[in-house]
Every structure is written in structure tokens, then in C-alpha cells.
Amino acid sequence: MIKVSIIGATGYTGSELLRYLIPHPEVELVHLTSRSHVDTKVDSYYPFLKGSIDKQFSELKPETVFGESDAVFICLPHGHSMELAAAASAYDVKVIDLGADFRLKNIDVYEATYNVEQAAPNLLKDFVYGLPEKYRDDIKNAKYIANPGCFVTSALLGMLPAVNNALVDEQSIIIDSKTGVSGAGRSASVDKLLTELMGSFKAYNPLAHRHIPEIEQELNSASENAVQVQFTPHLIPAERGIFSTIYATVKDGITEADIIESYTRAYEHEPFVHVLRPGELPQMKHVAGTNSCQLAVQLDERTGRLIVLSIIDNLGKGAAGQAVQNMNIMFGLPEKSGLNTIAMMP
Ligand SMILES: NC(=O)C1=CN([C@@H]2O[C@H](COP(=O)(O)OP(=O)(O)OC[C@H]3O[C@@H](n4cnc5c(N)ncnc54)[C@H](OP(=O)(O)O)[C@@H]3O)[C@@H](O)[C@H]2O)C=CC1
Ligand SMILES: CC(=O)N[C@@H](CCC(=O)OP(=O)(O)O)C(=O)O
Secondary structure, three states: OOEEEEEEEOOOOHHHHHHHHOOOOOEEEEEEEEOOOOOHHHHHHHHHHHHOOEEEEOOOOOOHHHHHOOEEOOOOOOOOOOOOOOHOOOOOOOEOOOOOOOOOHHHHHHHHHHOOOOOOHHHHEEEEEEHHHHHHHHOOOOOOOOOHHHHHHHHHHHHHHHHHOOOOOOOEEEEEEEOHHHHHHHHHHHOOHHHOOOOOOOEEOOOOOHHHHHOOOOOOOOOOOOOEEEEEEEOOOOOOOOOEEEEEOOOOOOHHHHHHHHHHHHOOOOOEEEEEOOOOOOOHHHHHOOOEEEEEEEEOOOOEEEEEEEOOOOOOOHHHHHHHHHHHHHHHOOOOOOOOOOOOOO
């Protein structure tokens, strides 16, 4: 059994990790840390876990958590993982960070984007960007994983085959994303409460969202030409889910058959990415509570634009599900272990 701990287990990604890890056949949960609920029974804090877990939240003591675990998930707000990763380096433990501290390889870009100093620059090279569809071989041997951002995952899975195969003008990509409010975490501000959003819908951070450099970093490393994206996120009155509609102008001579062939080839062996059949359209609900991504791919012959509809659950493939997928790859387990959930309908 793999001894697993979660730092910041009282948040939304922490609870989603528990949902995947409690039934995981190869996992034994060891430490579940919290600042505000030390000694509270986990199933008192999370009544949906009654009968599933008999543990208490504990204080974060790095030497105990890293010293007694094989794998540790860090689920803290941005800026807190650098010091922890440095502490972990003294132990034989694998770390999967769900935050953004090690996603951006360029330190200046990271510091400008997050307005915080990169306090562990020497560890950056050891962090593998945790998108299995792009970095599976590196993930197998990694000690540290920087789990991708949620919008970024939906954008990259939607655009990587097009960029990899030079199907689209790399400067023409427009990503229009909608997200449920759980993306903002459990202690979100008033403007992200469902009561404020119900019956409404709004855009935020249109020109400066912190995921823009992350999307561009990963698309640029897949492309011979410079990639620049336009990205606008929107909040919708839903608990979870991301729906990205992505537009890009196709290059001269590229046909819909070329596009379908590239997407099919890219994902035919991927356990969690599903390219829909012609005419099928995705709905956020169809991936809720799962680690799946569904893609609808079409060429608009009239405008010459590729349109990709990409859906994930922000807490699933956008966070905890992808983190468990990365753990499975790092420990040589079947990639779907613990991740065989099916979306709830209706
Ligand atoms: N929500 C999402 O959809 C996604 C989130 N992420 C990233 O994952 C990480 C966790 O997100 P999420 O679970 O949503 O966040 P939450 O706000 O829901 O939870 C964060 C947890 O961290 C603990 N915490 C909060 N502030 C501090 C602090 N200053 N020092 C130490 N611990 C603190 C809190 O627990 P306590 O007070 O008990 O200690 C809290 O439960 C973030 O970096 C986020 O950006 C990534 C992808 C998707
Ligand atoms: C609704 C909402 O606020 N969403 C978050 C993204 C959440 C996420 O998953 O991104 P990180 O992993 O980078 O935190 C935002 O727009 O900043």
C-alpha cells in the first residue's frame, strides 16, 4: 500500500482527493492536515464521508508528514508550497502540488504573475508539469509534480493536437471559458458566492488572468512558432465544471479530415480524454465528479475556424482527479486506479 497524506485537507480539492483516495485499492491515508480543524473527526467536518473514514485532521508537522508518507498532496493556496517542497527534499517522498508555485518555469514570469518571490528556484527543474497527455514519461520518474491549473487543463487538452500538428495560426487562438464557483476554493469572496451568481453570469480578469502565461508556456513548448492566446474566464451559477469554447484560424490547406485525424490519433490511447463523434455536443454535467475530458472538434468551413468545445470537472481532471492520475503513473499503478467514477445523471 502507498502511504498518502494531504496537506490542506479541509478545502475543496482536499475533499475531492478524499473521494478518490478512500476507495483507491492501493492507498492508505496517513496524515490529513489542517490549521483550523486539528483533532476534528474527518466525518464530522465532511458528513458525506460518514462510514467511509475513521480519522482526524492533524497539525502540519513537515517532518512527520513527509517522513511517514510515500506521497503527499499539497492543497494550499498559492505561495505556500515552496517552503514545503524544500522541506520534503530531505525525505524519500513524492510530492504532488495542486497549487501554482512550480508550474511556471520562467521565474520572472512566475513572480510577475503571482506577485510573490520564487523561494525555491533550485527545485523548479525537479518539478514535472503534471499533464499526463503531454509528459507521461517524465511523470513516471518524477519526485515532484506541479499539477496544472484547471482552465489550463481544459485549454491544453483542447488545443495541443492542433498546435502540435501546426493545424492553426498560432497567434489566432481564442479561449472562452466558463467555470463553476468551486474553482475559487472553499473560502471564496462574496462576489463568487452562488447567491450572488444565481440567475447571473459574468466575465472576470479578461486580459490578465494568471492562467494565460501557463497556457502559453505549454502551447509554446509544443509549437515551432510563437503561440499567443486570448483568454477570458466567466463565472456561471454552477458548483463545478469548466466549459471552454476555443477558436483558432486553420492554416491554408488544412481540412476537417486532417483535424479529426490529429485529435483521434492524439487521444486514442488516453484513458480520460474522449473525442466526441461528429454531431455530439458536450455538457459539463457529463464529466461532473470524474477525471474525464470530453472534446467536440469541428471546422467551420464558412469562417475557416477550428472550434473545439472542451469540458472537464475543475475539481476532477482540473485538480484532484489529475493529481491521482499523476500519483498512479508515478507509482506504476494502472492509470485508472481509484478514478473509475461515472458522472451522475440527471
Ligand atoms: N478549486 C479548484 O477547482 C482548483 C484549485 N486548485 C488549487 O489547489 C489549491 C487548493 O485549492 P482549494 O482546495 O480549492 O482551496 P480551499 O480554499 O478550498 O482550501 C485550501 C485549504 O488550505 C488551508 N489554508 C488556507 N489558507 C492557508 C494558509 N494561509 N496557510 C496554510 N493553510 C491554509 C485551508 O485549510 P485550514 O484552514 O483548515 O488549514 C483550506 O482548507 C490552490 O492552490 C488552488 O489554486 C487547482 C485546481 C483547481
Ligand atoms: C472560479 C475561480 O476563481 N477559479 C480560479 C481558478 C482555479 C484553478 O483551478 O486554478 P489554480 O489551480 O491555478 O488555482 C481563478 O480563476 O483563479
